[in-house]
Amino acid sequence: MSKKIAVIDGNSLMHRAYHAVPPTMNAPDGRPTNAVFGFLSMLLKFIDIAAPDALICAFDAGRPAFRMEALEQYKAQRPPMDDDLKVQFPIIEELLEAMGVPVVRIKGWEGDDVLGTIAARDEALGYETLLVTGDKDAYQLATDKTRIVTTKKGITDVAIYGPAEVLDRYGISPEQVPDYLGLKGDSSDNIPGVPGIGEKTAAKLLQAYGSLEGLYEHVDELKGKQKERIVENKDAAFASREVATIVRDLDFPLDLESCSFPNFDPETVTAAFEGVRFNAHLNRVLKLVGKELEKKAAPLVVEPVLFAAEADALVTAALERGETLGVSFVEPKQASLFSAGLHCAVNTSEGTALYEDEAGLEAFARVVREGAFASLDVKLDVHRVYPPDTAKRALVSDGDLSSMRAFDLGLAGYVLNSSVAEYSYDALLDAYCGGV
Structure with missing residues (x-):
């Protein structure tokens, strides 16, 4: 089989x-x-x-x-x-x-x-x-x-x-690889080989003579410094080949016929991986046996959605409580149903403040100055209130930026699992918040 x-x-x-x-x-x-x-x-x-x-x-x-x-x-x-x-x-x-x-x-x-x-x-x-x-x-x-x-x-x-x-x-x-290493050496393993013989020369010599034995049988066909180095380093070449040759007949017990993968207990794997906080890897391992880590929905509070003065009051109270606020910007190309040029949502534990256009930028600038926040792309969002183009008006100062407390959700997602292609809100919610 x-x-x-x-x-x-x-x-x-x-x-x-x-x-x-x-x-x-x-x-x-x-x-x-x-x-x-x-x-x-x-x-x-x-x-x-x-x-x-x-x-x-x-x-x-x-x-x-x-x-x-x-x-x-x-x-x-x-x-x-x-x-x-x-x-x-x-x-x-x-x-x-x-x-x-x-x-x-x-x-x-x-x-x-x-x-x-x-x-x-x-x-x-x-x-x-x-x-x-x-x-x-x-x-x-x-x-x-x-x-x-x-x-x-x-x-x-x-x-x-x-x-x-x-x-x-x-x-x-492949059979010539030990001879190849015998000639060119391997600096990572301190195998000397023959001084002056690099990858291309070693390959050409083996193409012509087949092996170290064949090379030394025809060494008189070589000339100059190359011949001199090969003759002088004959012992080193053969010793280097011996060291580089992998052994293929060790004696140890291993039943290859009974080995199989995946063949593990999901509970044992879960305990081991959670012990080192490798939840992203754990999900991928469990999927190999058709299982999945149980997702716990995060307590996301959206309602009520408030505007204008009520929105300002909601944000003020959250800042005074020392909450880390969630911030998200939506532009028309992302949501054509919105009539305004830009929407800014600031989420708190007691609801969401929604702003339009300049009011959203002013609200976000206040969050940068006075509180802590999380967003999907902190750099992109901060550029809205602190433009890279110095000709444009900045709503926060250099000092505000240096003391800013921000958490980048996209970067956090990458750190948890760098092998996925997307770090959008939908992807992160599905992976870590139970698809809320």
């Missing part, structure tokens, strides 16, 4: 997410969660694209002795992991466990070797494998049954590489 198994390189994705998502997110206990948030964004995007039948996540658990013996400096230049990243690994493992995703750590081995071993086992079973990683050395694992999923930029833009894509991108076959 055909089956598609995705294997996630946990360390690779956590590092990428940590540096891609601003460090402004924390769990209730204070632990940072930006890397976990980014990791899940990538994972859920990938699930949407690929719809795998099973998910497995591999993490590093040391460096293999044979690589350290072959190349003493292997990864030696890498600085220690940031503490703010290190403390997030237990969090992502807890969430993966709640989602029913097996986590594999093999003492003394790197995640790449786990990926390579699972891919080999999958191929023996006739399964398709998708390896999700940012490490380019994984391209050596690409076959007709195994493809590499890597991020192109950011955390959600991905590309999928099979043998044809590897050949098109690097000019070599």
